Amino acid sequence: MAYARKHGLRYTVNAGDPHLRDAIAKHYAYPHMDQAANVCVTTGSQEATYAVIKTMLDPANDELLVVEPAFPSYAKMAALEGVHARSVAMREEDGFAFDAERIVSAITPATRMIVICSPCNPTARVMHRDQVQVLSDALLRRGNDPVWVLHDEIYREQTFVDDAGYFAQHYPYTIVTNSVSKSNALTGLRLGWAIVPRDIAPSLVKVHAWLTSCADTFAQQVALHVFATGSINEHAQWYANRQRHVSRALADSGLRHIVPEGSFYACVRLPERADSLKTAHALAEEHDVIAIPGIAFGRSFESWLRLSWVGDSDQLREGLARIASYSVDARLHAT
Amino acid sequence: MAYARKHGLRYTVNAGDPHLRDAIAKHYAYPHMDQAANVCVTTGSQEATYAVIKTMLDPANDELLVVEPAFPSYAKMAALEGVHARSVAMREEDGFAFDAERIVSAITPATRMIVICSPCNPTARVMHRDQVQVLSDALLRRGNDPVWVLHDEIYREQTFVDDAGYFAQHYPYTIVTNSVSKSNALTGLRLGWAIVPRDIAPSLVKVHAWLTSCADTFAQQVALHVFATGSINEHAQWYANRQRHVSRALADSGLRHIVPEGSFYACVRLPERADSLKTAHALAEEHDVIAIPGIAFGRSFESWLRLSWVGDSDQLREGLARIASYSVDARLHAT
Numbered sequence: 001m002a003y004a005r006k007h008g009l010r011y012t013v014n015a016g017d018p019h020l021r022d023a024i025a026k027h028y029a030y031p032h033m034d035q036a037a038n039v040c041v042t043t044g045s046q047e048a049t050y051a052v053i054k055t056m057l058d059p060a061n062d063e064l065l066v067v068e069p070a071f072p073s074y075a076k077m078a079a080l081e082g083v084h085a086r087s088v089a090m091r092e093e094d095g096f097a098f099d100a101e102r103i104v105s106a107i108t109p110a111t112r113m114i115v116i117c118s119p120c121n122p123t124a125r126v127m128h129r130d131q132v133q134v135l136s137d138a139l140l141r142r143g144n145d146p147v148w149v150l151h152d153e154i155y156r157e158q159t160f161v162d163d164a165g166y167f168a169q170h171y172p173y174t175i176v177t178n179s180v181s182k183s184n185a186l187t188g189l190r191l192g193w194a195i196v197p198r199d200i201a202p203s204l205v206k207v208h209a210w211l212t213s214c215a216d217t218f219a220q221q222v223a224l225h226v227f228a229t230g231s232i233n234e235h236a237q238w239y240a241n242r243q244r245h246v247s248r249a250l251a252d253s254g255l256r257h258i259v260p261e262g263s264f265y266a267c268v269r270l271p272e273r274a275d276s277l278k279t280a281h282a283l284a285e286e287h288d289v290i291a292i293p294g295i296a297f298g299r300s301f302e303s304w305l306r307l308s309w310v311g312d313s314d315q316l317r318e319g320l321a322r323i324a325s326y327s328v329d330a331r332l333h334a335t
Numbered sequence: 336m337a338y339a340r341k342h343g344l345r346y347t348v349n350a351g352d353p354h355l356r357d358a359i360a361k362h363y364a365y366p367h368m369d370q371a372a373n374v375c376v377t378t379g380s381q382e383a384t385y386a387v388i389k390t391m392l393d394p395a396n397d398e399l400l401v402v403e404p405a406f407p408s409y410a411k412m413a414a415l416e417g418v419h420a421r422s423v424a425m426r427e428e429d430g431f432a433f434d435a436e437r438i439v440s441a442i443t444p445a446t447r448m449i450v451i452c453s454p455c456n457p458t459a460r461v462m463h464r465d466q467v468q469v470l471s472d473a474l475l476r477r478g479n480d481p482v483w484v485l486h487d488e489i490y491r492e493q494t495f496v497d498d499a500g501y502f503a504q505h506y507p508y509t510i511v512t513n514s515v516s517k518s519n520a521l522t523g524l525r526l527g528w529a530i531v532p533r534d535i536a537p538s539l540v541k542v543h544a545w546l547t548s549c550a551d552t553f554a555q556q557v558a559l560h561v562f563a564t565g566s567i568n569e570h571a572q573w574y575a576n577r578q579r580h581v582s583r584a585l586a587d588s589g590l591r592h593i594v595p596e597g598s599f600y601a602c603v604r605l606p607e608r609a610d611s612l613k614t615a616h617a618l619a620e621e622h623d624v625i626a627i628p629g630i631a632f633g634r635s636f637e638s639w640l641r642l643s644w645v646g647d648s649d650q651l652r653e654g655l656a657r658i659a660s661y662s663v664d665a666r667l668h669a670t
Contacts, residue, residue: 009523043378043525043547050546054415076545080389188344188552190378210411211385212378216551217523 009217014209015201016041016193017220023227024193030168030176033195040205041215041223045154045179045192050077051207052150052175052194053113057083062112067103068298069096069122074115084110089300090123095258096267096301098127100134113148118164119155119262122297122306126261132165139171146173155263157183157232158239164262168195175200180223182264183232185310191219239264246309246316253320255327266307266316267294268323271331276302279330287322344552349544350536351376351528352555358562359528365503365511368530375540376550376558380489380514380527385412386542387485387510387529388448392418397447402438404431404457404632404639409450419445424635425458430593431602431636433462435469448483453499454490454597457632457641461596467500474506481508490598492518492567493574499597503530510535515558517599518567520645526554574599581644581651588655590662601642601651602629603658606666611637614661622657 015021021036028034042048053074057064059082066074068089078085088106090096098118107114118127139147151167153176167174179192192215196204226232243260250257256269270279276293283289283305294304305323309316350356356371363369377383388409392399394417401409403424413420423441425431433453442449453462474482486502488511502509514527527550531539561567578595585592591604605614611628618624618640629639640658644651 009521011522043382043551046548047378047546073545080542080545186344187346188549190547190549190551207415210408210415211382211546212525213381214523214525216378216525216554218553219551 012041012214012217012220014214015039015205016215017217017224020220020224020227021193023224025195027227027232028168028176028195030166030174030195032172033168033176033197035198037198037201038195039193040196040201040208041191041193041220042208043192043212043215044181044187044190045152045177046073047208047212048177048179048192048194049073049115049150049152050080051204051211052177052196053077053083054081055200055204055207056148056175057081057112059083061110063108063110065103065106065111065114067098067114067116069120069294069301069304070115070117070297071121072296086111087298087300089298090125092300092303096120096123096125098125098131100131100138103135104138107142107147111147112145113150115150115152116167117152117154119159121155121263122265122292122294122301122304123258123267124260124263124265125258126159126161126164128161129163129165132167132170136167136171139173149174151176153178154182157236158264159262160240160243161261172197180226180232184226184235186222189216189219189222191215191223242309242313245313249313249317249320252317253324255320255324260309264308264310266309267301267304268307268320270294270303270305271327272303274303274327274330276305279326280305283323283326287326289319289322291319291323347376347549347552347555349549350374350540351550352552352559355555355559355562356528358559360530362562362567363503363511363530365501365509365530367507368503368511368532370533372533372536373530375529375531375536375543376555377527377529377543378547378550379516379525380487380512381408382543382547383512383514383527383529384408384450384485384487385415386539386546387512387531388412388418389416390535390539390542391483391510392416392447394418396445398443398445400438400441400446400449402433402449402451404455404629404636405450405452406456407631421446422633422635424633425460427635427638431455431458431460433460433466435466435473438470439473442477442482446482447480448485450485450487451502452487452489454494456490456598457600457627457629457636457639458593458602459595459598459600460593461494461496461499463496464498464500467502467505471502471506474508483508483510485510485512488513489517492571493599494597495575495578496596507532515561515567519561519570521557524551524554524557526550526558577644577648580648584648584652584655587652588659590655590659595644599643599645601644602636602639603642603655605629605638605640606662607638609638609662609665611640614665615640618658618661622661624654624657626654626658 021039280293291305294301356374511530615628626640629636
C-alpha cells in the first residue's frame with residue numbers, strides 16, 4: 001500500500017487515468033483510435049464488453065451475431081440486456097478456422113454487431129488478415145447503418161501466427177476490448193479497456209460510469225507501469241515457446257486436435273457421439289484431468305474438449321495421454 | 336506488488352473471497368444475513384447498486400421509488416435499465432429529515448423498491464430508528480408482493496447520532512450496499528458489496544458475474560485486512576470530532592443550514608429564488624469555493640448547496656464566510 005500511503009487512493013475520472021488511456025491508445029496505434037479519448041478503462045474486459053453491448057445495441061431492434069465456438073459471456077450479456085443474440089458457427093471440417101464468407105452469409109437486416117474473439121477462446125484459432133479483409137470489405141459494401149465488429153482481443157498477446165488480422169486496422173466500425181488479465185497473468189487485477197471511435201466514446205463512458213464509476217486506481221497504476229515498461233508483451237515469448245511444446249504433445253497424443261494459433265488453449269476431439277459434459281465430469285472425477293466441455297462454447301463444439309496449457313508441460317502430456325486412453329475405452333464401450 | 340509476487344493475482348470466485356464475505360457478514364451481523372452466502376463483493380458500491388436494480392426490478396412492471404434529495408445515480412441506473420423511477424422528496428420545513436409517513440404515502444401498486452441513502456448524500460440527515468420502524472411496519476402491513484428497501488449505507492461509518500436506524504435489523508426485505516470507499520478513504524480501491532437475503536444471492540451474483548466477473552483480488556485482500564484489523568471504524572472518531580467543529584462553523588456562518596447527522600457533507604440554504612447551479616458556478620469562478628448545486632440532487636433541493644468538509648477546518652470556515660457574503664450580495668441585488 002506504499003502507493004496509497006503516498007498518493008491516497010482516489011477515484012480517477014470515469015474513463016480512466018488519461019496517462020494510461022494515452023499509453024494504451026499509443027501502444028495499439030489503431031487508425032483514428034490512437035488518442036486517449038478513444039479509450040475507456042474498465043473493470044476487466046468483461047465490463048468493457050458489457051458496457052459496449054449496452055451502449056451500442058437497442059433491444060427492440062438490434063441483433064448480436066456471435067461467431068462460434070465462443071465463450072458464453074457474449075450471449076449471456078445480450079440476454080441480460082434483452083438483446084437478441086444469434087450465432088454463426090465455424091465449421092468443424094475446417095478445424096473451426098474463421099471463415100469470413102460464412103459470417104457474411106449469417107448477417108440479417110437486424111444484425112447490428114458481430115462479436116469475434118481472435119485469438120479464439122476456445123478454439124485457439126486466429127482470424128487471418130485476409131479473412132479480416134474479406135469481412136471488412138463485405139461490411140463496407142453493405143452500406144446502410146453500419147454493422148459493428150466487436151473484436152475481443154483478450155488473447156492478442158498470445159498470438160503465434162504472422163498473419164493475424166485486426167479489424168481496427170481495416171474497418172472503421174470496430175470496437176476493441178482487451179485487458180492485462182491474460183497478457184500479464186493478472187486476471188485478479190480486473191483492469192481492461194475498450195478502444196472505440198471518437199464519437200462512440202462519450203456514450204460508452206457514461207454507461208461505464210453508472211456501472212462502476214471508474215476502474216481501481218491502484219490497478220490503473222499497475223497497468224500504466226505495464227505499458228510504460230513494455231511488459232505488456234513480456235510473457236509473449238514464453239507462450240510462443242510453450243506453444244511449440246504443446247503442438248508436439250498434441251501431435252504425439254494421437255488425438256484429433258487443432259494446432260493453437262493463439263491463446264493458451266488446446267482443443268481435442270472426442271469420439272463420435274461422445275457427450276462432452278459427461279466426458280469432462282468423468283475425466284475430472286476418475287482421471288484427475290480438468291477439461292472444459294465443448295458444449296459450453298456452443299452446440300458446434302459439442303464433441304470437443306478445451307484444455308488450458310499454462311500449467312506444467314509434463315502434466316499436459318500426461319493429461320493428453322489420459323484423455324486418449326479414456327477415448328479409446330469410450331470407443332470400445334460404444335461398439 | 337509483494338502480494339501478487341507471492342500469491343499471483345487470480346480471479347476469486349464471482350461472489351468474492353469467502354473469507355472477506357464472511358468478515359463483512361459477521362461485522363454487520365444483520366438478522367438472517369450474517370453468513371458469507373449473504374454477501375456479494377463488487378467493484379465499489381456503485382456496481383452493487385446497479386446489479387441490485389438489475390436483479391430485482393422488472394422494467395415492464397416495477398417502479399423504483401427514490402427518497403429525495405438523493406445522489407442522481409439511482410434514477411440514472413434505473414433509466415439505463417428502462418425501469419421507471421419516481422421520487423418522494425423530504426420536506427424543507429423539516430430540514431429534509433427522513434419522514435416515514437411521507438414515504439409510505441408515495442408508494443403505488445407498481446412500487447417494488449425504495450432506495451434510501453442514510454446517512455444521506457446530500458443532506459447529511461440520518462434516518463432515525465423510530466422512522467425506520469414506522470416504515471418497516473407499514474411495508475409489512477401492506478402484504479402482497481414485498482416492497483424492497485435498498486438501504487445505501489455508504490456513509491454508515493460516518494454517523495453522529497445514537498439512534499440511527501438500519502432497515503436490515505427490522506425489515507426482512509432489505510438489501511444493504513456499502514464499501515470501504517468512504518469508511519477508509521479508499522474511493523479508488525473500488526471495493527464494495529451488497530448484503531442480501533439468502534434466496535436473492537444466487538441471482539445477484541449471476542448478474543454481477545456477467546458485469547465484471549469479480550472484484551479486484553488485490554482490493555479484496557485490502558478489504559479483508561480492513562475488517563480483520565477492525566479498521567473499518569478507524570476513521571469514525573476523526574469524523575465525529577470534525578463534525579463538532581463543522582457544526583460550530585455552520586452556526587457561526589449565519590447561513591441557514593442542516594446540522595450534519597452523518598456523512599461528511601454540510602448543506603446550506605441560498606437566498607430565495609437563487610439558482611443553485613449558477614450560484615455554484617459563480618462561487619467556483621469568482622470566489623474559489625467548490626460547492627455542489629442542490630439541483631443535482633432533485634428539484635426539492637434547488638435552493639441549497641452541498642459542501643464537503645473532509646478538507647481543512649479553516650478553509651471550511653473561509654468557504655462558509657464567502658458563501659454568506661455572496662448570499663448577502665445576491666439578496667441585495669435581488670431587491
